[in-house]
Amino acid sequence: MSTLASRTALAALTVVGVAVLGIGLWLVAHLGTSGTATFSASPKGVAAVLVGPDVLNRVDAPVTVTARAAGGAAVFIGAAAPADAQAVIASSPHASVTGVDVTDWALTTSTAGTSTVGTSTPGTSTAGTSAPPALAQSDVWRSSASGRDRTSLVLSQASAPESLVVGSADGATSAVESVTLEWEHHAWFFQALVVTVVGLLLTLAGAAGLWRSRRPVDAEVRR
Amino acid sequence: MTGRKSALALALASAVGLGGCGLAASAAGVHDAPAPTRTVAALPAAAAQRVATRVLTAAEAAETQSSQAPRAAVMTGSALTMSQAAANLGEAGGPQAGPVTRPNPPRVLAISRGTGWPRTMLVQDAAADGSVVLGLLRSTDARSPYRLAASATMHPGTSVAALDPLAQGSAIGSASGLTTTPDAVLAQLAASLAYPKPGAAPDVDTTDHFSSSVRANATATAKGLGALATFTQVHRVVPGQTVVVPLAGGGALVFGLLERVDTITLKPGGKTLTLSAQNQKLLKRPTLTKKAVLQTYETVVLTIPASGSTSVVAAREQLVAGKGE
Numbered sequence: 140m141s142t143l144a145s146r147t148a149l150a151a152l153t154v155v156g157v158a159v160l161g162i163g164l165w166l167v168a169h170l171g172t173s174g175t176a177t178f179s180a181s182p183k184g185v186a187a188v189l190v191g192p193d194v195l196n197r198v199d200a201p202v203t204v205t206a207r208a209a210g211g212a213a214v215f216i217g218a219a220a221p222a223d224a225q226a227v228i229a230s231s232p233h234a235s236v237t238g239v240d241v242t243d244w245a246l247t248t249s250t251a252g253t254s255t256v257g258t259s260t261p262g263t264s265t266a267g268t269s270a271p272p273a274l275a276q277s278d279v280w281r282s283s284a285s286g287r288d289r290t291s292l293v294l295s296q297a298s299a300p301e302s303l304v305v306g307s308a309d310g311a312t313s314a315v316e317s318v319t320l321e322w323e324h325h326a327w328f329f330q331a332l333v334v335t336v337v338g339l340l341l342t343l344a345g346a347a348g349l350w351r352s353r354r355p356v357d358a359e360v361r362r
Numbered sequence: 363m364t365g366r367k368s369a370l371a372l373a374l375a376s377a378v379g380l381g382g383c384g385l386a387a388s389a390a391g392v393h394d395a396p397a398p399t400r401t402v403a404a405l406p407a408a409a410a411q412r413v414a415t416r417v418l419t420a421a422e423a424a425e426t427q428s429s430q431a432p433r434a435a436v437m438t439g440s441a442l443t444m445s446q447a448a449a450n451l452g453e454a455g456g457p458q459a460g461p462v463t464r465p466n467p468p469r470v471l472a473i474s475r476g477t478g479w480p481r482t483m484l485v486q487d488a489a490a491d492g493s494v495v496l497g498l499l500r501s502t503d504a505r506s507p508y509r510l511a512a513s514a515t516m517h518p519g520t521s522v523a524a525l526d527p528l529a530q531g532s533a534i535g536s537a538s539g540l541t542t543t544p545d546a547v548l549a550q551l552a553a554s555l556a557y558p559k560p561g562a563a564p565d566v567d568t569t570d571h572f573s574s575s576v577r578a579n580a581t582a583t584a585k586g587l588g589a590l591a592t593f594t595q596v597h598r599v600v601p602g603q604t605v606v607v608p609l610a611g612g613g614a615l616v617f618g619l620l621e622r623v624d625t626i627t628l629k630p631g632g633k634t635l636t637l638s639a640q641n642q643k644l645l646k647r648p649t650l651t652k653k654a655v656l657q658t659y660e661t662v663v664l665t666i667p668a669s670g671s672t673s674v675v676a677a678r679e680q681l682v683a684g685k686g687e
């Protein structure tokens with residue numbers, strides 16, 4: 140292999156190493172020593188949020204769901220069979236959590252229906268939509284939690300697949316301010332640490348190779 | 363050639379990138395969500411227990427109210443009709459000084475299986491007098507809470523055979539391999555309780571406490587009226603009210619609703635007949651000069667065993683309407 144090709148490969152190795160090291164450090168910083176991955180969403184102006192099993196049940200670790208209501212209103216979280224959660228939501232305006240975006244540590248959402256939250260006139264939904272469900276009146280919940288301003292619910296994966304519905308306990312049109320999902324998986328911290336170490340080794344190997352390959356050239360130039 | 367190399371490099375890079383993402387996801391323990399299963403109970407046992415306790419506590423509290431609204435919030439079907447009729451006749455308990463408390467929580471015996479609607483729960487509860495009550499709780503759709511749909515007091519010495527495990531749920535509403543259909547046994551029971559000419563009930567053991575009591579009361583009423591009036595009693599099965607809960611070892615537990623119509627007809631030339639205090643309240647008149655028709659609901663719970671005769675294990679009756687002239 141020519142000297143130029145060798146140097147190019149070593150430079151590439153160094154760049155890849157730095158990138159992997161950066162990713163590793165970034166993961167370690169976000170996951171912490173507990174290996175906790177936290178993703179949030181702040182859907183605008185919806186009274187209910189639906190989180191399906193394709194988000195909740197993709198890892199075997201328990202997931203902690205925290206919801207906040209706008210203006211200190213009461214907020215309810217219920218876990219149910221996916222078909223039941225969908226039936227409770229029906230055609231009422233809501234946001235569906237469709238996945239997680241690791242680059243932003245955010246929940247990706249899509250909105251269905253037209254929301255009327257934030258207005259002071261209940262029952263003014265656009266035609267084709269139904270009123271927000273009174274979640275506490277339904278008996279489909281396998282587990283639930285409710286509170287004023289903020290509430291949390293921990294779901295084990297024992298009952299998977301499950302869906303979550305976040306919204307108003309009594310059908311009020313107050314908005315859900317934010318939903319946060321948090322998975323704690325200790326192995327993730329060590330995996331991030333491994334990525335960091337691998338990145339560091341690649342960087343050192345690449346940099347050392349480059350340093351060694353530069354000296355003969357320098358000597359030739361000096362002669 | 364350069365173009366081909368670029369395309370190949372792009373394809374390789376994509377494959378490595380996608381493979382890398384998949385490997386990273388796999389290494390992080392990310393997998394597809396498990397597929398839903400339909401052979402489990404609609405609610406886990408703990409959640410069902412919470413629902414049953416809430417509904418029965420609220421129903422007990424509503425029994426003490428005279429207005430219908432609290433009842434309608436926690437009862438439906440025949441349970442609501444019978445409870446409101448009892449309140450109208452002044453048979454319900456008086457207002458409670460405080461909230462109703464239950465020393466012993468109800469026991470959930472069966473829960474609907476799967477994700478269909480309506481859903482039913484079979485519960486066993488202890489009444490204030492120590493008797494055991496079987497109750498049916500029903501939820502019509504995902505947004506409607508469970509309500510008490512029917513209840514009946516178990517007869518002393520009777521029992522309910524084992525039901526399917528709670529976690530597995532029960533196929534409530536259907537039972538296969540029965541020796542006779544639920545509709546048939548209810549029709550036979552109704553016929554056997556007619557007075558003065560009872561029909562045959564080859565598949566039902568009618569020596570139970572409820573059947574014996576109904577027949578004895580009819581005979582006593584007719585005897586009491588003597589030559590003053592004639593007394594007839596017919597029963598019919600109220601359609602759409604039958605609920606079948608399959609038993610684990612074959613057979614089924616059947617909740618049915620019978621409507622009993624008692625007719626008292628004064629004989630020609632007869633004098634007036636003074637009504638009992640309860641009937642005076644119902645018919646809004648103190649005496650009869652021609653005829654009275656009294657309508658009573660009877661919730662009956664029968665066990666259809668895998669083999670052998672069907673028997674009544676629990677019953678509840680309530681005078682609900684009447685007219686007199």
